[in-house]
Amino acid sequence: MSNSEINVPVVLVFSGHDPSGGAGVQADIEAIISQGVHPATVITALTVQDTVNVKRFVPTDPSLVIEQARAVLEDMPVTCIKIGMIGSVALVEVIHSILKDYPDIPVVLDPVLIAGGGGVLADEAIAKAMLNLLVPLATILTPNAYEARALVELAGAQGDTLEERGAALLALGPTYVLLKGGDEPGVEVENWLFHGHTAPRRFAYERLPGEFHGSGCTLASAMAGLIAQASDADYVNAIHEAQEYTGHTLFHAAQIGKGQWIPHRLFWADSEEEGEDSAPVPRIH
Helix, strand or coil, rough: CCHCCCCCCCEEEEEEECCCCCCCHHHHHHHHHCCCEEEECCCCEEEEECCCCCCCEECHHHHHHHHHHHHHCCCCCEEEEECCCCCCCCHHHHHHHHHHEEEEEEEECCCCCCCCCCCCCCCHHHHHHHHHHHHHHCCCCEEHEEEEHHHHHCCCCCCCCCHHHHHHHHHCCCCCCEECCCCCCCCCHHHHHHCCCCEEEEEECCCCCCCCCCHHHHHHHHHHHHHCCCCCCHHHHHHHHHHHHHHHHHCCCECCCCCEEEEECCCCCCCCCCCCCCCCCEEEE
C-alpha cells in the first residue's frame, strides 16, 4: 500500500497538560493512539500537578486555542472531537464557536470539574458556561458522580436519584450520557448509559483496589478514538469497548509517583504480554 492510500482517522482534542503524564493531554494521546487513530491536540491549560493533586493551572490564550484548532480542522480529516479540561469561560466560548462551525463532527465531552485528588479544575462560572454552551452540542457526555450532581444542580433540575440525574442531563441536549460510578461506594463499579427514551443500560465490572489518575481522560478519549473510525459509528458499542479498554489500562496501572496509580494505556505494546489477561471486563445489563 502506498502512502497516498493510507487513511488515518483524526481526533481533535481540547485538553490541559499534566506534567506527571497521568491525566490530561498525555492520557488522551495514549488512549487515542491505542485505538489506531491519530490525535491532534490543542492545549487549553498548563497545570502544576502530580499524582496526588493539582496545585494550580494557567489557561491558554483563547486566540491561540482557536488558531490551533482551525489550523488542524482545515488541514486534517477530523472525524471526532474530544473535550476535557477547559480552563476558562473564554475558552468555553471559543470551543463552542468551533463546534457550531463543524456540527457534523461527533463530540465526546468529559466535563472535568475536579481532579482525582480533589483539586478544582473548573469554577462555577466555567461549569455554567460548559452547561449552557457545550453540553447541548455533545454527542456523548461522560460525567462522574460529582460532576453529574454539580451540573444537574446548576441546571436547576431534579437530581436526587441516578435516574433523575441521567434524565436531567439528557434533557439538556447530549445524545448519550454515561454516568460514571468509579467514585461511588460498592463492590462493583457501575456506569449507566442514558439515551433517548430507552431504559438506562448498566455496565458493571469488578472494582480494582487503589485510586487512579487519568481514568476519566482515558475512557473519554478511547471512546473518541473508536467513534472516529467510521462515519456510521455504533456509539453504544464504542462506549462498551472503551470501558473494556479502560479496564485493562487500570488492571495494568503502576504507582509511579507518591499518589494515585497511572493507567498503563499502552499495555498492549508490552513484549512480554501474551494472550488475554485477566482484567475485569464490563457486564452489560
